[in-house]
Amino acid sequence: MANSTNNFDIAVIGAGPGGSFAAKASAEMGYKTLLIDKEQIRESGRYKACGGAIAWELVEEINYPEDKIARVIESLELHHVDGEDFSKKGKGAVIWRSTFDKFLTDIAIESGAILKEKEMLIYIEKNNDIYRIRTKNENYNAKYVIAADGVTSPTLKLLKWPYFEKENLILTITKEMKTTNSYINKILGSDTVHLFFGIKNLIQIGYAWLFPKAETITVGWGNQINLVKNSRIEFDKFVSLPFVKTALKDSNLEIFKPHLIPVGLRPKLYEDNVFAVGDAGGIVDPISGKGIPYAMMSGQFAIEAINTGEKRDKPDKLGTFYEKSLDRKFLKILKAKRVARDRIFQNDESLKKFLSLWEKYRSSQIVMGKMI
Ligand SMILES: Cc1cc2nc3c(=O)[nH]c(=O)nc-3n(C[C@H](O)[C@H](O)[C@H](O)COP(=O)(O)OP(=O)(O)OC[C@H]3O[C@@H](n4cnc5c(N)ncnc54)[C@H](O)[C@@H]3O)c2cc1C
Structure with missing residues (x-):
């Protein structure tokens, strides 16, 4: 044949x-x-909308060259929009998808x-x-x-x-914002990615993120597609959070791209x-x-x-x-x-419970151990 x-x-x-x-x-x-x-x-090549965060185990498994890594990550900051923050340690990398x-x-x-x-x-x-x-x-x-x-x-x-099914699709918006390495290090930390949660005030089922690369911040937002009323307004609501506004101060928009993530x-x-x-x-x-x-x-x-x-x-x-x-x-x-x-996403209380558990455990341990 x-x-x-x-x-x-x-x-x-x-x-x-x-x-x-x-x-x-x-x-x-x-x-x-x-x-x-x-x-x-x-x-x-063509830009692919993606946060580009991968675990260090994957970097090692495929021998991904360090000079192709946009930023090495040591921690994940989990922000609830009402001001409560959680922090998770763990080595990873942020890469450009192309x-x-x-x-x-x-x-x-x-x-x-x-x-x-x-x-x-x-x-x-x-x-x-x-x-x-x-x-x-x-x-x-x-x-x-x-x-x-x-x-x-x-x-x-x-x-x-x-x-x-519609319940299994997340609509995302990604913006690549050009800034400087030193500003990223000062505001976001040199080795930290930031995730933002908050049902009542931000996103019902999903989250938003700031993933720093070398001189770019990948700004992302994602919500279950059938719950989205106006994606641009909802994205702007996230971008106008004080911390996010400061992080993106004086940065320039290089790319804007909507994309879907299947979650079922x-x-x-x-x-x-x-x-x-x-x-x-x-x-x-x-x-x-x-x-x-x-x-x-x-x-x-x-x-x-x-x-x-x-x-x-x-x-x-x-x-x-x-x-x-x-x-x-x-x-x-x-x-x-x-x-x-x-x-997890049914209300702020269970969301915060999940975030506090996520500080210490892998999400698979939380779910399989029925901690939530
Ligand atoms: C905003 C966003 C942020 C994300 N962040 C992360 C993250 O930080 N970490 C993570 O692990 N995952 C992340 N993901 C998920 C991740 O991007 C995907 O799960 C991953 O790309 C899936 O890989 P794939 O090979 O299945 O498909 P894809 O990467 O989508 O590749 C599909 C390929 O098919 C090609 N193709 C499409 N149509 C045709 C056609 N008609 N003929 C020929 N070729 C075609 C495309 O050009 C493309 O190269 C994110 C996704 C989004 C949308």
Whole structure:
């Protein structure tokens, strides 16, 4: 099947963290692997709205070069808008997504995946057990498809998979504000990210943030989409908080970008040799919105499921293999967090209880230990 130039074993649509990690795993296992993205994957490539916060464990695991890190973080300040503050220690990094995504895509290419960039998927259908994939430039064939093309996943839309419930989508606004390194260090601290919560006065289900990079502050706001009345007014309400106003004093707007975060799973994650990974599947922490490591792991698990299914000659069990490894590693916890999230954000009292517990424990410990 995978002989002619445009025939592949596995086609991965989307070269974000989920797609690149899937393509790496796939090529390493010897599958002829296609990796398609509609954008050009460059360090100074298209801007992706993201806080860019990752745990130090991930930096170490992928050997992410320190010179590509925008800022090393040692603590998380959790502000409630009524003035109560909480503080959480923990090492992490803030990265620019174009740099990070390029790093992962390069690894996939080095592993043997064939990257086709600036190729937008426009059509996909199954014909004689093979997926026919059409981009603006070319036609490809593949036995398996990894949908890693983000929250709106054109792949899954074209295949008519069901979309997310409104309660499982967070509308975000991100602004990149240029300032100086010394001002960031003075006002926000040299190694601190800031999160802002407050149901009555700010956001019902979600939070806002100031993530410092080298000379830029990423200003973000996110609220459950069906609770948003006017996103710009709500975002401005956050930006006019005294602390935020001071932090952004004399800074210049460089980028403005709205984007969605899925915080609950898509109704299905697998069907007929197609896997939904990362944001396409809604595989994101429902409380924090952290999605990068889950996208990477789900990409890898999808490929492992294909491999296990082929080795054991169980083609009808691919979905089960995939969901079992997701569950074992983290999905059970994310599902429990999705339930806990509504409890945490139901009023300021339970929100503050969560923030005070979060100072000392991981959110997974709080939720799985039923502390809230
Ligand atoms: C405002 C905001 C802040 C966030 N902050 C953090 C954070 O601090 N830490 C964290 O861990 N997570 C964060 N996240 C979540 C994180 O960004 C996502 O979970 C992560 O990007 C998911 O990776 P992915 O590979 O699944 O999808 P994506 O990164 O969305 O990649 C999808 C890829 O598919 C490509 N594509 C789309 N359509 C097509 C098409 N038709 N044809 C070909 N290619 C296509 C896109 O160009 C893109 O490269 C944040 C998200 C948002 C919106």
